[in-house]
Amino acid sequence: MGRGDLSDAEWARLKPHLPKNVGRGGRWKCHRRVINGILFRLRTGIPWRDLPSQFGKWQTAYDRHRRWSADGTWEKILRAVQAGADAQGRIDWSMAGIDSTVCRAHQHAAGARHQAPKVPGRRVRPAHHRDDEGLGRSRGGLTTKVHLVGEGGLRPLALLITPGQWGDAPQMIPVLDRIRVPRTNGGHPRTRPDHLAGDRAYSSRRNRRYLRRRQIKHTIPEPSNQRANRLRRGSRGGRPTSFDETRYVRRNEVERLIGKLKINRAVAMRFDKRAFVFHGTVTLAAIRLWLRS
Structure with missing residues (x-):
């Protein structure tokens, strides 16, 4: 096992949730070897x-990560690993933090071809396509x-994932709506x-009204x-x-979490052209944190 590779304990947690085969054509190459390669590039x-x-082959690792x-x-x-941790009582639901971080985009992350609109009979757009x-474009470059x-x-x-210039308040509700941790017992x-x-x-009044409606203390x-206006x-x-x-002192936990994610160079600086590929890169970094806990 090399530095940064999946340990035996991490592999035992991850293996049951991996796809069994590719479907039509041949079988997947060794999952563990390819995922270790994807993690090497992530780090x-x-x-x-x-x-x-x-x-x-690099093409195998790239194609699998993109797919x-x-x-x-x-x-x-990610949800399967979260479900396993929740079943063991290893998720702290008593307190959660929300925050955002800006990642600089490499110049090679720009220039993705424009996606044509959907046409019946043709391949559909990938998930998370934007x-x-x-x-986001600013004086500092792409973010x-x-x-x-x-x-x-x-x-x-x-x-x-959003462009770098988008505000935090309008994205609070979409992020919270993405929390879905399955229960293993149904x-x-x-x-x-x-x-x-x-x-x-x-x-914002909209965000506070949303949290009260969902009975989330905040x-x-x-x-x-806003205080002067009120x-x-x-x-x-x-x-x-x-x-x-x-x-409020515990809000530092989400800031420390961001620091852990951005230890990975492929997260700290975006190299992926497509937004859905970068979303997968950040998701993989999140999966690694859950496997190591």
Whole structure:
């Protein structure tokens, strides 16, 4: 086993959730060897063509990662691993944090060909396809933003990819709606934490109304301009927002989680042209955190 490869314990957790075969054609090459190659590229951020020969053909690793990113296989594996951890009581639902991070995009991440509209009889668009490819343009260059919700054990529950200039508050609801941890003994999946902590970027009447409707307690500071606007409106401005400083201290957990994800160079800087491939790259980094816990 090389540095960064799957350990025997991690492989034992991951193996039951992998696809059995490719369907028409031949069988998959050795899953463990190929996934170790994909993890090597995730950790180092090297071009696919420079993948060491010990992991087999680079084209095999690239094709499998792209295919599993497109058809949602990485997401299915993430949810399966989360379900196993939840069945063992290893998910801290008492407190979750929400935050985002900007990832610089390499110049090779731009220039993806425009996808033609769907035509009957032709291959459908891959999952997570975006017309903007999740790239934001600013004076600093190309950027992509990763929005995520993390539980108290410093592991991600859900994530979302957007262009770098998109705000945090409008993406809070879409990220929370992506939390779906299946239950191994049947029943509806777990979709909400007991408490949510976020910085003042997530403070809005729409977000607070959504959290109250879903009965999610929250600790989100109110910006000074929103407080002044509420006071100016008098009784029509509503009641003051509650704020628990002791709970807000735990918001550092999601920031530490982001640091763990961005240890991987392919996450810290985006090299993938397609948004759905980069989404698969970040999802794979999340799977590795769950396997190591």
